[in-house]
Amino acid sequence: MTRPRSSATLLAAAFAGVVAYASLFPFAGWRVPSGGGWGWWRLPWPAWFPQFDITANLLGYLPLGALVYVAAVRTGRRVATAFAAALLCAAALSYTLEVLQQFLPARVPSSLDLLLNVVGALAGALLGALAHALGALERWQVWRDRWFVRHSAAAIALLLLWPLGLLFPTPVPLGMGQVWDEARGWALAALDGTPWADAVHDLLALPAGVAGRPTPLVEAVAVALGLLAPCLIAFTVSPPGWRRLALALGAAAVAVGTMTLATALNFGPENALAWWTPAAGPGLAAGLLGALLCMPAGRRLAAGIALVALTGLVAVVAMAPTDAYYAHSLQDWQQGRFIRFHGLAQWIGWVWPYAALAWLLTRLARRDEPA
Known part of the structure; x- marks a missing residue:
């Protein structure tokens, strides 16, 4: 019997959309980066490190890492696979958005943001693993089975x-x-x-x-x-x-x-x-x-x-x-x-x-x- 889809999967997708919105806002002034060639795919190291940006980049990807980890585990994946999925998804999303920021004059892309995003996702995955080890995911599944029917992930995500x-x-x-x-x-x-x-x-x-x-x-x-x-x-x-x-x-x-x-x-x-x-x-x-x-x-x-x-x-x-x-x-x-x-x-x-x-x-x- 196949496992029902986890609501964490839909929540992770929704959160990734929100991250993309926040990273590319205000979506104005798109232009080709100066310098020519294809150097825009290389992310520069920033000259300064604002404390707020460091905190925001760490915390911004923490829920994404946790949600991807939980979604992977609850659909039958192994712990190592869940960790890899959380890190790879966060890294791919962050790198794509940082590259796109090079086309927006109001945004400042950097390799430090990418690194902090991945570290934040790792912290989220570790929190998900801790919840898993403490049995929180199993208790949630028991509660969900008592209160909701099978295939209720989308409704739970909406609620x-x-x-x-x-x-x-x-x-x-x-x-x-x-x-x-x-x-x-x-x-x-x-x-x-x-x-x-x-x-x-x-x-x-x-x-x-x-x-x-x-x-x-x-x-x-x-x-x-x-x-x-x-x-x-x-x-x-x-x-x-x-x-x-x-x-x-x-x-x-x-x-x-x-x-x-x-x-x-x-x-x-x-x-x-x-x-x-x-x-x-x-x-x-x-x-x-x-x-x-x-x-x-x-x-x-x-x-x-x-x-x-x-x-x-x-x-x-x-x-x-x-x-x-x-x-x-x-x-x-x-x-x-x-x-x-x-x-x-x-x-x-x-x-x-x-x-x-x-x-x-x-x-x-x-x-x-x-x-």
Whole structure:
């Protein structure tokens, strides 16, 4: 019998994407390196060593090394193979990104960064090996087998990434997926100077709206769907019973805690509960009630309802007006106040609903999925 895919595999792939984003940001000013020839593949040794860069390069690849090691071990690979996979993946990714940085004037590639990245990945692999030696991976597998069905790795990865996406400012509480404004800007920038730029601008122009906070109804619906969606995703990979109740209550607790943390990061600890508007409480109650009503549903039915909930969430968030608080928090992030979380939380907050929609569609397309 083949082993089920580990959620660590998907998390490692997602983290590698975040590392690539952080390493190549802001993706502007691409040019061929000076000096001619193919010397750009050689990484220079830096003239100085900023302490922050050293720490960031070490810690940045530590989770990647741990995740690759755990993914390899949990799919049946030997310890030596898992170590080799962690180091080779980190080295290949780091070298590729450092070479690409030579084409970006805002980035400074160096062989020291490569070395620190590999050392960080080695430290992560050692932590993974320690967890393995202490039996933590086996206990996780036992817990997973009790709570989730086989082939649940993608759903578990989505559920683990969901709170991270909530750390990025959202137009309404739990309202992830607000990527259309950015996508519109990218499209217009790409077509700037072309004959059809004005036509595309008119096509993509937002309808005139009233500035201010979203209406209480829009906010409550977004909160309800934002909580209901992850609950239903959990239900698609868990059998009916009391564990679904625990998963729903846990999702509600995580939502409240993460939104409180995100607001504290944006506006200070004294305003940590500013997100709790008159519509947030009813929205959370409605979302939790919807999850409780769906507890007896079969896994296929839960996936179908989750698909509807996520589609509704994306639509509601896309129509939500941008209020002054949301614009202010976005400005703080973009100016670097939260630069360490920027790539990770931003992209998860943008992409998570669409990744979940794609996974649900593939889940419903499987003929062997029980009703």
